[in-house]
Amino acid sequence: MPRKVRLRFAPSPTGGLHLGGVRTVLYNYLYARRHAGDFILRIEDTDQSRYVPGAEQYIFDSLAWCGLEPDEGPHVGGAYGPYRQSERKALGIYEKYARQLVDQGYAYYAFDTTEELEAMREKYKTAENPSPTYNFDLRRKMRNSLHLPADETQRLLAAGTPYTIRIRMEPNQEIRFTDMIRGEVVFSTDGVDDKVLLKADGMPTYHLAVVVDDHLMDISHAFRGEEWLPSAPVHILLWTHLFGIEKMPQWAHLPLILKPDGHGKLSKRDGDRLGFPVFAMNWTDPKTGETATGFRETGFLPQAFVNLLAMLGWNDGTGQELFTLEELIESFSMDRVHKGGAKFDYEKAKWFNHEWIKWLPASAFSELVRPYFHENPATETLAEAALAEPDEEQFEKVLDLVKERCHLLPDFVLQAGYFFKAPTTFDLDSIRPKWSEEKKVFFVGLIRQMESETTWEAAALEAQFKEMSAAKGIKPGDLLAPLRIMLVGAKFGPGVFDIASILGREETIRRIRHVLSIL
């Protein structure tokens, strides 16, 4: 029987979830769904010093916003819980395996203090080797159960001396594995240090925890960021010693998302510096109180956010760029994931959002747009009041009319705002140079005509307008611009008669009168 496909996303609750993190979630999620498997969320909170309150909830909320919700996790439960490593530690899960490794001779006790380790690095640092590691060579000079007399080790243990458990890396061995993206990857154990497996506080490090939990949770595929590639040999050895290499999940190390300018991984600071979001949602650091803006609050549609992330490192080979989540699930495959990192391009990101706004009916996002209009100041007239609190149908009609002009949700405020609140500033400079008494007379006549108009449809309004301008011998174009500025305040927006028809008779006349009075 083929193995059940099970993937996990395993973040540390240390802060906001950024682009790269969400993309890792997405690829795990897509692969799981593509193969009718399970998608699990596991919280790796083994570093108590870096734990940030609220970060875990933030992760749940971000996944929910993106529509990438796990089948199992701390907040939804599941058959493989608990899903927080701090809780699993309390159950003694990790310690048991760490002891087993010591008993088997694959790991050992190390009693070195932080100060001693620092001293060691300082002492053995040279120009050729700026960062000496605790490895097969240097461990001989340290205080551990491999090189201390047996009775001394016993004495230290009995005395309750704090210790860590380190993996014992034997030199000169080749470790290889097949990465789903990179193919065969080979390491020599010479370059790998004796990683700490169990910390002095009893918590496992990532290295031990990831192997133990992936096994216990029956994970079949593990996709993570490329920054983990160098520690893969440790994980492979652990799998070999503990559970058997044949049970190891298939690994894939995802390319990094890079800064748009310069070089390096995209970080939270780049967003502020370059003026675009890097987090899924707004994230306020509880310690500093600083808020980093999110894609959600910037006005991205979750569908667009997921879509653009998917394309950052993957494509289906056909040239298609716009995908729904369902389509992504349908066509996603790991062998089309890139090896090289991708620089994030905010302009392209906005293009994705624009495409999604154009593509979706306004009913799909009107609830997301409404809040942006709520800081509308008090209205002055009855007609305006009615516009300020439009019914859903009217509101969506307006959004559909202007959506092709909007890249981000807040753009609707400018593009649709004049429908609900009369403009307060007018581009009169575009009218005045060509303004004349004759035109004024025309508009006065237009108002009179409008007052007696029986229908209020765009087409009829336009026909009537042209008829009148012809009668006066004025080119319609010379009258259209002023009319637009009267209704909108500036030169943008859909057809003027579409606007007038939505504004309604009373409001349209009111706006024409107003501008006439200040001209």
Added chain:
RNA sequence: GCCGCGUUGGUCAAUCGGUUAAGACGCCUCCCUUUCACGGAGGAAUGAGGGGUUCGACUCCCCUACGCGGUACCA
């Protein structure tokens, strides 16, 4: 320093030994539109460098350069 992973236009990228080296974003020109957009047509712009292998390399191999990642009792 050492180890690992990368390198096609400004950016995202197709190509899986033979193409005039797609497409998209952005930029520019024109058309449509008596506004702004949308839409349409077109344009500028790419295989890091050097060796091989081959009848033939963007594609395979080696070297160099460059970039990135790692080198913690952080993940």
